[in-house]
Amino acid sequence: MTVWSVIGSGVAGLAVASELVSRGAQVQIFDPGGPPGPHGCSWWAGGMLAPWCEFENAEESVLRLGQLALEWWGTRTRVQRRGTLVVANPRDLPDLRRFSRRTEGFAEVDQPKIRELEPDLHGFTRGLLFADEAHLDPRQALRDLRTQLVKQGVEFHHKLAPTRLENAIDCRGLHARDVLHDLRGVKGEMLVIRCPDVTLTRPVRLLHPRMPLYIVPRGDGVYMLGATMIESEDSSRITARSMLELLSAAYALNPAFGEAEVLEIGVDLRPAFPDNLPRIRRLGRTIYANGLYRHGYLLAPALAQGVADLALKNTHSEMVDEDRA
Numbered sequence: 001m002t003v004w005s006v007i008g009s010g011v012a013g014l015a016v017a018s019e020l021v022s023r024g025a026q027v028q029i030f031d032p033g034g035p036p037g038p039h040g041c042s043w044w045a046g047g048m049l050a051p052w053c054e055f056e057n058a059e060e061s062v063l064r065l066g067q068l069a070l071e072w073w074g075t076r077t078r079v080q081r082r083g084t085l086v087v088a089n090p091r092d093l094p095d096l097r098r099f100s101r102r103t104e105g106f107a108e109v110d111q112p113k114i115r116e117l118e119p120d121l122h123g124f125t126r127g128l129l130f131a132d133e134a135h136l137d138p139r140q141a142l143r144d145l146r147t148q149l150v151k152q153g154v155e156f157h158h159k160l161a162p163t164r165l166e167n168a169i170d171c172r173g174l175h176a177r178d179v180l181h182d183l184r185g186v187k188g189e190m191l192v193i194r195c196p197d198v199t200l201t202r203p204v205r206l207l208h209p210r211m212p213l214y215i216v217p218r219g220d221g222v223y224m225l226g227a228t229m230i231e232s233e234d235s236s237r238i239t240a241r242s243m244l245e246l247l248s249a250a251y252a253l254n255p256a257f258g259e260a261e262v263l264e265i266g267v268d269l270r271p272a273f274p275d276n277l278p279r280i281r282r283l284g285r286t287i288y289a290n291g292l293y294r295h296g297y298l299l300a301p302a303l304a305q306g307v308a309d310l311a312l313k314n315t316h317s318e319m320v321d322e323d324r325a
Contacts, residue, residue: 001026004311005168007161009033011042011138011300012289013171014145017154018076019304023312027154030161036142041173044190044266045296046216046226047138048203049073050084052105052130054295059277061318062295063104065302070134072301077144082202083131085109085117087124089252095207096126106130120198120254135203135216138297168286169307173271176290179283183290185233185269189242190226192218193250195260206249211242213249222263225250229294235269270294278303279321280310287311 002025006017009031017027033039051066073079086106088096100106106128109117114127150156161168170176177183200223206213216224225246243265250257272293273279280303281288289307292299306317 002167003028005030005161005165006171007031007165007168008171008173008175009036009146009156010040010171010173011045011142011296012173012292012303013169014142014149015300015304016169016171016289016307017149018145019301019308020311021149021152021154023308025308025312027149028157029149029154030157030159032158032160034158035146036139038266041268041270042142042296043139044188044268045138046190046203046214046224047136047141047297048084048214048216049079049134049136049298050130050203051298052103052133053084053086053205054298055104056099056102058295059275061277062299066295066298068305069298069301070132073136073141073297076148077136077141079134079136080202081132081134083129084133084135084203084205085114085121086128086130086205086207087114087121088126088207089123090125092207092209093126095209096128099207100128105132118200118202118204120200120256121204122254133203136297137218141297166285167311169311170286170288171290173290174269176271176288180281180288180290182273183271184274185235186272186293187230187232187235188226188268188270188294189230189238189246190224190266191243191246191262192222192224192264192266193257193260193262194220194222195257196221197256197259198223198254204253206253208249211245211249213246215250215253223250223260233269235267238265238267270296278319280306280317280319281321282310
């Protein structure tokens with residue numbers, strides 16, 4: 001039986017392996033970094049399954065393919081289907097109207113409805129509720145995928161993959177730039193905070209002229225704050241401006257966030273192609289799956305299905321880069 005070797009165990013590699021195993025393939029995984037952890041870009045994701053919100057500044061394919069993620073992840077980890085709430089301060093309501101014109105799948109909500117949905121949000125008179133969206137805990141999702149794969153007989157090798165490897169699927173993210181020369185890194189910065197005095201039950205996006213913020217509840221008063229997308233490959237530190245704006249935006253949601261405890265500061269580089277869409281390429285004996293950009297958990301299932309179609313059926317999905325395959 002053919003053994004498929006997946007290189008890399010971030011969200012892309014684990015999703016590809018999971019999809020292959022679900023179709024009866026035999027898989028092994030190589031990753032010198034070991035189990036999921038802070039060393040990987042996937043560790044610092046927001047975990048929002050929000051194709052309708054993302055459509056505001058993304059291609060139609062992100063909206064369409066992203067919807068596959070809701071069911072795919074729902075069979076593999078805990079997915080909370082409470083929707084996404086988008087709000088803006090009164091002075092920024094033109095941004096909310098602009099957001100609504102660029103997407104779909106929402107209901108307009110007024111101040112009483114906002115207070116009903118999230119009693120701890122103060123001062124917001126208008127919002128948009130994307131009721132069909134969901135979110136997950138990305139760290140738990142990685143652990144769940146890995147645990148399931150081990151139970152299904154997948155062997156993990158905590159070392160570099162052999163140079164000559166048959167039936168390889170490269171999911172190394174930015175490390176694949178030794179072959180995929182058009183990849184670039186896009187810097188993202190985020191904070192993990194604890195604020196027991198605030199209870200939010202769904203992701204909230206605060207529109208802001210300089211830096212839109214998202215806040216995702218992790219439970220027990222813990223939240224992920226994220227927003228920045230910087231065309232920089234310096235992943236060594238967060239900027240003072242970014243930290244100030246992240247915390248200021250959280251404070252605008254509820255002043256109690258001013259007393260929050262900062263638990264973690266994360267900086268990562270998301271792999272992206274020039275059009276910010278993922279690509280599947282077959283070069284020689286290796287299939288390359290890469291370029292998830294800011295849509296890691298949203299588009300990883302569609303990427304995994306495209307890889308499995310190409311590997312097992314030689315069927316080309318829309319993600320396959322025909323010009324380079």
